Amino acid sequence: MSQAICHLIAQELNVRPEQVTAAVTLIDDGNTVPFIARYRKEVTGGLDDTQLRNLESRLGYLRDMDDRRQVILKAINEQGKLTPELQADILAADSKTRLEDLYLPYKQKRRTKGQIAIEAGLEPLADSLWTDPSLTPETAANGYVDADKGFADSKAVLDGARAILMERFAEDAALLEKVRRHLQQQAELTSRLIDGKEEEGAKFKDYFTYSEVLKNVPSHRALALFRGRNEGILQLSLNADPNQEEGVRGSYCEVMIADHYGVTLGSQPADVWRKQVISWAWRIKILMHLETELMGSLREKAEDGAMQVFADNLKDLLMAAPAGPRVTLALDPGLRTGCKVAVVDATGKLLDTATIYPHTARARVAEAEATVLALINKHNVDLIAIGNGTASRETDSFVAALLKDNNLKVQTVMVSEAGASVYSASELAANEFPNLDVSLRGAVSIGRRLQDPLAELVKIDPKSIGVGQYQHDVSQSMLAKRLDAVVEDCVNAVGVDVNTASAALLTRVAGLNTTIAQNIVNYRDENGRFEARTTLKKVARLGPKAFEQCAGFLRIMGGKNPLDGSAVHPESYAVVKNIAAANNKALDAIIGNTDFLRGLKAADYTDAQFGLPTVTDIISELDKPGRDPRPEFKTATFAEGVNEVKDLIPGMVLEGVITNVTNFGAFVDVGVHQDGLIHISALSDKFVSDPREVVKAGDVVKVKVMEVDLQRNRIGMSMRLNDEPGQEKPARKPQDNRSAAPRNPSRNHNTRNAAPQGNAAMGGAFAAAFANAKKK
Template sequence: MTTSIYQQIASELNVRDAQVIAAVTLLDDGNTVPFIARYRKEVTNGLDDTQLRNLESRLGYLRELEDRRQVILKSIDEQGKLTDGLKKDILDADTKNRLEDLYLPYKQKRRTKGQIAIEAGIEPLAHSLWQHPEHDPESEATRYLNAEAGFADTKAVLDGARAILMEQFAEDAALLDKIRRHLNHNAELQARVIAGKENEGAKFKDYFEHDELLTKVPSHRALAMFRGRNEGILQLSLNADPQQDEKSTGSYCENIICSHYDITLDTAPADRWRKQVVSFAWRIKILMHMETELMGNLRELAENDAIRVFADNLKDLLMAAPAGPRCTLGIDPGLRTGCKVAVVDNTGKLLDTATIYPTAPHNKTVESARVVMALVKKHHVDLIAIGNGTASRETDTFVAGMLKDAGEKIQTVMVSEAGASVYSASELAAAEFPGLDVSLRGAVSIARRLQDPLAELVKIDPKSIGVGQYQHDVSQSQLAKRLDAVVEDCVNAVGVDVNSASAALLTRVAGLSTTMAANIVAFRDENGRFGERKTLLKVPRLGPKAYEQCAGFLRVMKGKNPLDSSSVHPEAYPVVKRIADNTGKAVNAMIGNHDFLRSVKASEYADDTFGIPTVTDILAELAKPGRDPRPEFKTATFADGVNEVKDLLPGMVLEGSITNVTAFGAFVDIGVHQDGLVHISALSDKFISDPREVVKAGDVVKVKVMDVDLARKRIALSMRLNDEPGADNKPASRGNANRDTRSARPQERSQPNRAPSNNNQGGNSSAFGGAFADAFAKAKRK
């Protein structure tokens, strides 16, 4: 790997070259990102997990670029065409597009019209007419007639000469670069409905005649238009000259071609032919190439943005506050098939199950209350978790009435059941509960995800959790890679109890493979709980390298060594021992002793192996061993009597929880089976460019109802509680900047349904919702 790669990554991340070199060396040595971020701060000078993930991604791209560079250099050299100037250009190429442009003239390809003409000896004519417009094309062409090669008349000869130049222009890297820069700044993306598809594609109606500057198309609109094209509703094209008079027959890009080759088209004998060459080269060769490339780039950027949105929301969901080890009763609501009930103890172990029918059409309220209260008393239930799918509010009302009648005060929480049915039917659930009906497994998952969202959600494919934006329109491999990294970072940030963790959770620990995780569980089942971390080295297939990577993230609670329950890595235990020896304090006496630990100076115990950052982390961990980085547990309280969309009235102030954050706003569960949208313009009184500056998934917020569309179940909300429905509510600062180009676009207004637990559509991933935003905008304008 060349030094330039280090320098480029360092520049992009705004860090020093030495930090990048150190991180790359660690990654190449098989170290994981969580391990490097947490336990190798001295080596990387404090690069965090986000920086390391970005570094890892760019490193992969640039290495692929370097590999491709070497293949191209070798190929051109073998052809005997590698000049010093070309070699320099190839070595300087910093993108794959630029590299492929340079290689285009030398790439092996099928015989083209231009090549056939060259083989027939017509190339001298092409260059002669191009460089000497005073020559008469017809007269000159007669000298190149070659019937055997297919050039029996002057028209065929001139067409062949034109094809030669067209292909050469289309392979001129410098010319392509100039045109690309022009298009990137000036071209528009055009969307048009395919004739006859108006009714079938009504959900894309805002794009039936849509023009937008290519560089200004946000990711959600781009993906919506690409989806419309894929479904055969929309036709997308590139308009290179949006400012040009409609009567004009040429493109500004043709002027770029003329300027590049320093020619002027006038009235010389060959100028008409030369103008054809320029026009055909642009329209037939270069435009098609550029349209494919630029739309591909737009799609790639849009997909990356959508993947980032999903990753950010997933992280917020996984890092949501756990209710903790409390006996919990989970209810998976239902109507005709009844509500499935499961009780788990404070460790998540299944204790009991039942099926009740408190809602329509059965309405067995009394019998259902008797069953549930019996389970509550039998198992001393401390929490009740209700899934937020079909019949959730009816079930919530039933539980509230039951507890009131019984005089019980048990906290009831509405829990997202996204992905619960996916887990229920999985091999993992079958192995965990082989004799339990599939429908009851969902209730177990709902109860457990209230106790510890992270521990339960890791059992589900992240893509099935459904907090994304157009998740099915993006590269599934890239999405899976990014989401897996998020899950890994979250799991390792929290830490895992090795004596209670499932194999699914252990698999996400740095350094552990699926096989190692299964072996840990099998070893634990056979030999009993782990008494200390170093016993992990006895687990089959778990060698010293894997132990180094995972040990700091695995906790042994109440074990032989008190440090085993902390995030202090075993390799750093000697540091703690030195502190103990020097101060005369036993390790047990140091843990949690804030006053003492504040008096210890990290610099006095730093050395060449463990620097000040690591010693500082050790002292912080000793002060609060095993601390959980997740926030304090709290839930939204839904308003009594507001159970359906029809119960909402403009002006109501309600409490809710953020379920999904997108580029254009945030969706809020206010307890009516349908999330409402707080548009980005209504999130704050000040200007914001990203909704995540204000909210994240799981936040409990107060919102005001601005508009309700009963027919389409669309709810417009505002977090600016001074806003009045029907008023022109502008942000207090920077005018109305938050509403600039973000309004009146269907994808910005599309809204996730309160979906059943198997919904993996990614929330706002549809192209629906134009009317909702119209209603939202209207409510703000009135």
């Protein structure tokens, strides 16, 4: 890696260049980000997984740019036009945009009007008219008339001379950079309705007449605008002079072009023609080029923002508190088709299934009660998981009545069904339950995700979990890469029990792939449980490098070596033995011995191989070996009698669960089959720039109902419990609320996100924020 790249990344991450160099060397040697972040802190100076992910992404961009730089240098050199000054500029270029600007004049392209004019010998005329305004254009052009070359009169000649200059200006990298900087700071993005599209584009109403400074357009609003354009509803353009008074002709950018070339326009013979050259160069060449570029940059930035929202929400969902190893009865609610029931043991193994019809005739209800009661007693059920789809509250009421009538102390929890149907129909589910009905597989998934959300959700394509914002409007390959990284980091942060984990979960462990993960499961099936981490070396295709990467993240509970159940890497076991020996204690006597461990000084046990960060981590891990970093399990209690939107009354205070967080607010499930929107302005009494500062997916919160729109099935909520329905809220910038909400993640896993509308005031319509956010 070049030192220039190293220093640039270090500057961007605000770390030392040697940290970047070390991290890149480790990445290039095939080490995974989770492994580097956890077990190579001395080498990288303590770079965490987020810094390493950013480093890895930026490294790829800069290396691609370096490759492109070499291609450009070679191409220009082969043309014999690579001057020392141009070479220096290309080597100093700090972005792909700057590189392409410099390459533009030398890029092979189809013959243009300017090139044809140059071939006809009109370049001297263009230069003389541009530099000598005292010349009369028509008179000067007469000397260049040549019908055989396609320039039969002075008008055609002057058009050709103008084309030469226009193309020259449009390929001037220095000029483009000046104008680009101006537009980035001052230009406005404008949107107008395409004639005749009012009814068809009603969901884009807030953008029928819209403008906002380009640099201030947030990601969700930008993607809404681009969607409106793609659907043929909106016309987008760039206004380079938003502050210009009406009636003023021309653009400030034309002044910039004249200033760039030191041209002063007056009343000399060639000045009218020169002004026309500048105006046409701006409007026809430069503006069109930069508008396309800046729109593309805005979309790229917006997509990145949307993907980050999805990634953050996914991380919160995956790291949600597990209920733990408890026998669970899961119900996938339904009306006409009945409720699917599955019972799984403490390890997630399927024990029993059934289908009940508690929402039909009374006879069927009694039958359903008997079935569920028998399953609870037969398997000593400790938890009941109810999917939050259609008929979920009815099913919840049915279970509550059953438990009360039979005096049973079994905890009932409403569980998100997000992606359950995707898993049910997947090849993975078919291999796991080849003889089980697809609908019953969904019930199994609901039960398991209550026990351990991470272990179950890794079986589902992250994009199908549906906690994103405009997820269908972004690059699907980039989104998949970003989400896969989140899943990998979460799985390795928690650790995996190698004796119970599915192949899908093992695949996400650092250093493992689908083949090795399946080989681990096969070895376990053939030889019984793993008793030591070293046994993993016997698994087919799990070589030394893979073992190094994965061993610290795989747990063997109750094995021969107690350290195998911890996050201490096998390469560091010697450190623990030294600590035990130095204090005349047995290994078992120091693990979990808080008083002893907290009295140790990590510096006393460092050496050339294991530095202070590693020893500190080891002592911390010994204190609570194999500890789970996820929060304590807790659930929301939905209000009795509040089962549908029509049951809500403004002013009610309810408990609910945050299901999704977007740039403009958060969605909360209060148990009525339709998530309510807590607008960003109603999350806190203090100003909130990012909703994630206040809430994250899975949080249990108390909210006040502010607005109920039965006709459109929309609910406005507030976490400011002193707010009163209908009262005026602090004004926010109007554009901050032209938002679009995603579909409710717990209901529709693979449908488009919401249409782009919304309203600043909590008492307003929240039009787009709720559009398509309906329950299944």
